[in-house]
Amino acid sequence: MSLRGAGYIVGAWEHPTRKASDKSVTLLHAECAKGALDDAGLTKDDVDGYYCAGDAPGLGPMSMIDYMGLKVRHMDSTDVGGSSYQVAVGHALQAIQTGRCNVALITLAGRPRSEGQATGTAPRAGNPSQAEMQFEYPYGPATANMYAMCAMRHMHEYGTTSEQLAWIKVAASHHAQHNPHAMLRDVVTVEDVVNSPMVASPLHRLDCCVISDGGGALIVTRPEIARTLKRPRVKVIGVGEAPKNQNGGDVDLVYSAARWSGPPAWEMAGITPADIKYASIYDSFTITVLMQLEDLGFCAKGEGGKFVSDGNLISGVGKLPFNTDGGGLCSNHPANRGGITKIIEAVRQLRGEAHPAVQVANCDLAIAHGTGGSLGTRHVGSTVILERE
Amino acid sequence: MAYVQRKIPFVGTPDTNPETRPFFDAAAEGKLVLPQCVQTKKFIWYPRGISPFTLGPIEWKEVSGKGKIYTYSVMERANPPYCIAYVELAEGPKMMTNIVDVDFKDVKIGMDVKLKFIKAEGDGPAMPFFTPA
Numbered sequence: 366m367s368l369r370g371a372g373y374i375v376g377a378w379e380h381p382t383r384k385a386s387d388k389s390v391t392l393l394h395a396e397c398a399k400g401a402l403d404d405a406g407l408t409k410d411d412v413d414g415y416y417c418a419g420d421a422p423g424l425g426p427m428s429m430i431d432y433m434g435l436k437v438r439h440m441d442s443t444d445v446g447g448s449s450y451q452v453a454v455g456h457a458l459q460a461i462q463t464g465r466c467n468v469a470l471i472t473l474a475g476r477p478r479s480e481g482q483a484t485g486t487a488p489r490a491g492n493p494s495q496a497e498m499q500f501e502y503p504y505g506p507a508t509a510n511m512y513a514m515c516a517m518r519h520m521h522e523y524g525t526t527s528e529q530l531a532w533i534k535v536a537a538s539h540h541a542q543h544n545p546h547a548m549l550r551d552v553v554t555v556e557d558v559v560n561s562p563m564v565a566s567p568l569h570r571l572d573c574c575v576i577s578d579g580g581g582a583l584i585v586t587r588p589e590i591a592r593t594l595k596r597p598r599v600k601v602i603g604v605g606e607a608p609k610n611q612n613g614g615d616v617d618l619v620y621s622a623a624r625w626s627g628p629p630a631w632e633m634a635g636i637t638p639a640d641i642k643y644a645s646i647y648d649s650f651t652i653t654v655l656m657q658l659e660d661l662g663f664c665a666k667g668e669g670g671k672f673v674s675d676g677n678l679i680s681g682v683g684k685l686p687f688n689t690d691g692g693g694l695c696s697n698h699p700a701n702r703g704g705i706t707k708i709i710e711a712v713r714q715l716r717g718e719a720h721p722a723v724q725v726a727n728c729d730l731a732i733a734h735g736t737g738g739s740l741g742t743r744h745v746g747s748t749v750i751l752e753r754e
Numbered sequence: 755m756a757y758v759q760r761k762i763p764f765v766g767t768p769d770t771n772p773e774t775r776p777f778f779d780a781a782a783e784g785k786l787v788l789p790q791c792v793q794t795k796k797f798i799w800y801p802r803g804i805s806p807f808t809l810g811p812i813e814w815k816e817v818s819g820k821g822k823i824y825t826y827s828v829m830e831r832a833n834p835p836y837c838i839a840y841v842e843l844a845e846g847p848k849m850m851t852n853i854v855d856v857d858f859k860d861v862k863i864g865m866d867v868k869l870k871f872i873k874a875e876g877d878g879p880a881m882p883f884f885t886p887a
Contacts, residue, residue: 496771502763511838615848
């Protein structure tokens with residue numbers, strides 16, 4: 366049975382903070398939960414399903430359900446990094462359709478900025494019993510240089526340029542200037558990006574996302590309940606999730622998992638990329654956006670550089686307005702996980718509640734795609750397609 | 755610019771995952787030994803004790819240590835900077851590594867490289883690196 370329309374996103378809330386030096390991660394989660402419930406017009410006692418991922422401290426749902434005083438009959442803590450929240454939406458639809466819950470709460474929060482994490486440039490030593498750790502950590506795989514290796518290979522195979530990648534940051538900055546909460550609100554040029562210091566070749570400082578504290582939450586519920594609420598109705602019409610890995614050494618770094626998470630979502634939704642009015646695309650780095658746009662079918666493989674150039678992603682200017690809140694590149698990348706803010710901005714667009722300067726006219730179909738993990742080793746792509754009813 | 759070798763970190767010991775001990779024992783003797791899937795004959799990276807192609811058995815086999823750079827990135831923010839890469843081995847698999855003893859300006863995709871072992875800091879095990887052939 367198709368999951369198309371099995372659930373609606375009726376609450377979506379992004380924490381306004383970008384530096385939470387006076388709050389715990391658990392408090393941020395709870396404040397996000399309250400914000401999303403207030404947005405939906407529901408209360409804590411309406412929640413009977415809870416979803417969180419690896420950013421939740423302790424034993425995930427067990428700790429958070431206790432802290433927030435929730436009474437639920439269903440929980441899920443699938444952790445696939447920054448795309449966990451797209452995955453959670455899909456899993457919530459399954460739970461709603463099979464009667465496991467009626468009102469699902471999804472939360473994300475973290476404070477890497479307050480904790481002083483050099484998120485992108487310092488390799489993190491994990492548990493040595495993690496099978497790949499002893500064969501990768503000695504080589505210094507940080508976040509930035511793993512994505513950079515994808516960019517380097519994409520440039521080699523398709524002639525993609527740093528200037529083309531820079532257009533992605535330029536578009537995000539045009540949107541961020543209207544977001545009072547965005548960390549980087551100055552409009553930048555292609556020259557600004559390519560002249561910013563090299564972090565991990567070929568990625569410059571302005572090819573990278575921000576490091577921010579914060580969080581967000583979503584409420585997903587069944588159609589009968591959505592119809593009783595006062596907010597504009599945002600129907601989930603397509604979901605897909607897929608892993609991509611190193612295949613035992615058969616590594617191909619010019620594709621992302623969107624190549625496999627996209628098709629089932631498009632098929633379920635019954636639409637094509639040409640129908641999409643607004644796109645939230647995971648933007649840990651500029652190259653992440655470019656590869657996902659290709660893999661989701663917005664342009665042919667290898668044509669991403671041309672597709673993103675000349676303002677094509679700028680709302681009111683180009684054909685595919687993207688990340689109109691400024692995205693991870695300029696606004697917010699809470700807990701180093703940008704999946705939930707992608708969905709939240711898509712909901713704002715579909716409700717007509719984005720900033721007027723970036724609101725897409727007649728926005729009735731949107732996509733919110735996430736990539737969690739590392740594009741250069743192993744990651745999970747997850748696609749959510751939404752319709753304004 | 756003169757090449758400066760960064761210290762190589764390592765987590766755990768070669769005994770942390772006992773199944774991969776043959777890799778470290780061979781590396782200590784300057785040999786690159788990888789698991790090969792018994793059924794498909796494909797070599798496997800990263801090393802492990804079971805074939806990801808069949809979930810069947812593997813055999814440890816020495817490889818030539820010859821390869822080409824598939825992709826790379828110079829981490830300019832590190833001190834000293836280093837060049838991470840995937841090298842495509844002559845035997846097939848692409849392995850994560852660093853390109854060492856080189857002016858980073860000269861590193862190119864497709865460049866022929868050869869093996870060099872460097873010991874990890876703190877009396878850690880020897881690990882395989884690559885340098886222009």
